[in-house]
Amino acid sequence: MTFLSIKQPILVLNETICRKNLSKMAEKAKKHQLNLVPHFKTHQSLKVGEWCRDFGVKEITVSSLKMAQYFSQQAWDNIHIAFPFNPLLTAELNQLAQSQSISIQLVNEEVCLILAAAIDHPIGYFIEIDAGYGRTGVEVSDFGLIEKIMRVASKNKNMFFKGFYIHAGHSYHADLDGIKHIHEQTRAALKMLKDKYHSEFPHLLTRSGDTPCCSIMDNFEGIDEIGPGNFVFYDLTQAKIGSCLKEDIAVALAVPVVDIHWDKKEVLVHGGGVHLAKDELINADGSKNYGEVVLFKDRHWQLQGHPSYIKSISQEHGIIKASDQLIRNIKIGDVIGILPVHSCMTADCMGSYISTEGEIIDHLEGHSKK
Template identity: 25%
Template sequence: MTTLGSPMTPFLALDKGKLEANIARLRGRLKTPLRPHLKTAKSVEVARMLFDGQAGPITVSTLAEAEAFAAAGFTDILYAVGIAPDKLDRVVTLRERGVDLVVLLDSVAPAAAVGRARIPALIEVDCDGHRGGIAPGDPVAAEIARTLHNGGGEVRGVLTHAGESYFADSPAALVAAADNERRCAVQVADFLRAEGFQAPVVSVGSTPTAHFAQDLTGVTEVRAGNFVFFDLVMAGIGVCDVQDLAMTVVTTVIGHRPDKGWILTDGGWMATSRDRGTARQRVDQGYGLVADLDGVLLDDLLMTDASQEHGILSIRPGSAAELPDIPVGTRLRILPNHACATAAQHDQYQVTDSSSAIQAVWPRVRGW
């Protein structure tokens, strides 16, 4: 039997039972259709777990993902990054293969070319100042829609993403972020409809707001991606428990520095990423919490620093816990800050059930 003691470290372990439970939890609370974002998992097998043989709907962050999921039979795909003109040919190629691939627009300039290519688009709305999108009250929405429509394209609707919800610090703030996300999207959809466009799709979502939204009136689909794995940032804002984290990085102890209170591992930032998302939270978890191979957390032990191929574990500053005596060669799990970034450092998942037996190896989609 292959177990988590077998593959060369560092590698990603994925607990299929926790993955299933995370998916069931969100599916159980949402009555609105879910369009999961596969930018976190980037795995055809995870996509299949999200659906029972259905062909979507899914969300992707790269055309490489769109192509991989289309090849696996997914035909309802949203590419949720503003479209660059150079990428239209690849979108058209997928659409000609029968994939309903939809793109995003937030300005007039590229809309004519998207229209001429007969590509449906959502208009991106900025609900909280995090990246692209038009302001909810900006009449440019109608100009983008007209340009798209007159070019020959379809105004499929609107999309927004509550990026600020990742920094919410209470259930009330999460509920408010979800409500703001909904209101901004519905406002622009209503405006477009008043301007004569059907705009059937109103797409909202983020992992935090998908789990806290109280009212989704007017919303036609909810996007979330991180929820399949969760991470310490999500645990820090109260969206999940630390025990819900489905993906961990397995590392091996390679040395000790008792004079410094350090345990060294072979999992550096190449294995965890440089993401330090919890640094801005109430509890800074360093590069991650540390558990044994069975998943039992080690008391107040953190991965506190990283070089390319070295991880440094030490006791949380201020804690009275003692550095445990862990021999060279012992394998440990690191619970990551940010699942999307940590997963991106790896090419595959070693998939286990609740035991440490490896049931499968699932590849990840890479590149753009």
Template identity: 40%
Template sequence: MNPLCWPHITSATVLIDSDRAKRNIQRMQDKAVAAGVILRPHFKTHQSVDIGRWFRDSGTHQIAVSSLKMAQQFERAGWRNIMLAIPINPRELAAINRLAGECHLTLAIEHEDALLALQTLSHPIDIVIEVDAGYGRTGIDWRQGNRISDLANAALALRHVRRVGLMLHAGNSYQASGDDAIAAVHQQSLERLSHVRQTIAAPAQAQLFVSAGDTPTCSRMSSFPGVDEIRPGNYVFYDLQQQHIGACDWDDIALTLACPVIARYPERNEVVVHAGAVHFSKDYLLSSERFDGRPCYGQVMRSSAAGWYPEPVAGAYVHSLSQEHGKVRMPAELIARTKLGDMLVIAPAHSCLTMAAMSDVVMFSAKA
């Protein structure tokens, strides 16, 4: 279906350019092969069984997810090597145990208390200990090497644990800007992870594996010393945030929102679209140069008969959201040409949350 057959799209709808997405997928797969690491893409970005097949076609066999429900969804779709890349929830142990009986499952822990929960499992699992190298979300601080070593060996001693590894997500790379800043986060994170790895005592040291990675560093860096597998996710679509920090180019963005105009306010240089916080996300950008110091939840793109051009419309962006309304700042001459019911094609600040929130999705090929 051509997404810009506007009569067929009546409400806020996610548009996915399959050509761009497949190109992004293959490029990351090729990079992993060249770097000598396994690519374990994080499927939380797309959460789609159909899109998951694009990864399999490129050579992917191992995946990461961020919820048990997601893990179950992809196991039913035939994926047999799954990492639940979020600290385990003891309330889900019965379902986790059933899942471990159906696939090669890796679980993440970040505290000694998790060992009590793991003892109740009856199927083999792998374990990764999450290390915090500076992001400050979850994980054991990288400076607590002895504690991490003790936890690794205690986990390995459990009856159903096959092997133990370290897991790192350098989410602080999302606050970097440009290759040099992204490289600095990458180098610092891997140096700290290497320090932890060297402190792990036997027997865990002998079979330890390392899983790391995030979209900015995996997109811009070409080597991953000390890492066995990388776990980027957002790269399948990219988004305005990734373009802003230099992790991708405009032509790499493979997901936008088609948003109908429902109100015009030339006197305040705004239109309103029926697409609000429940369609975009909580994330936004701030840039005095690009957005006049206002928050930007999405950038209006120049639309085409086959989707959209990799070209932003200068001065046109979503600067305010309520539940169903999005206020779009626009140049006066563009507002004059915009009618009620027109569709704006908008690249969201964060594609992961937009995709998770939306049920109306159109996938298309601009080459079709």
């Protein structure tokens, strides 16, 4: 398949934009003397992993053991699984640790007890801290639980403490003032924990992992490492909250036009929830927005001066609320692009990419279905 012969929905990836995003984050990490350990759950691609290496990335973050196994073939210095560890996968973790430096995330004593009794290869662990998100993690002031985890882990010589990890996921739903506040909470929490435990663990690391704070903020005192993921592609959500511009979005879902309703100024495309997922934004007038239309030209896409957007979505269908400009410039059988609301979910749905140069690019989910 080439870029110009697209006949069905496929996710188009612009390598130039992606590399620009990588370069900008790598420069920011260098400026603040931070170790960049990007989260690969957004792209889930060996090829994009190679691009990351070009910007000095040596360690990576993933969200599952399956993802760690996939990327282990690239021999990273370390792969961190940033999800509360599932003890049912202890045997598989042991097996992976034989050939790949690995670290995991712990949030309770029970899982730590299971691992301490079974791990027989070196495995690092971060203690995940909840500093306001409320999804998972040890409460930042719960020193009793933090120290229970440390105490249990210390019974197994193969388990070693790496530090504290915070993913402030609520920053994805905040305005600029909210993001500033969340970032300060994260910084304060990590600095406090490092000050408290540094004498016992002089090499402990503090890591922050959300794209909005890593993209927008410029004070990382108390933080040693950053692990954003969405920044490689960005999306409409990130553009709306100010993490990026729409020009920084590196992926667009190519969809065929199958019908046009001129009277209603609506366009039906083959592109629905199974392609984009069903994440949504709310427009200023209260309408729902499942993705914004771009038009392909010269192996790239162009933003439209009068935005058109997917107003409703079902499994395979997407209905576009079209501007006058769009209606005049497309016809049935054309292929147009949709900038995703949430690029991580869209990439996961699609399971592969085609580059703007026509190269098929791998994705873990596509590989898993072979």
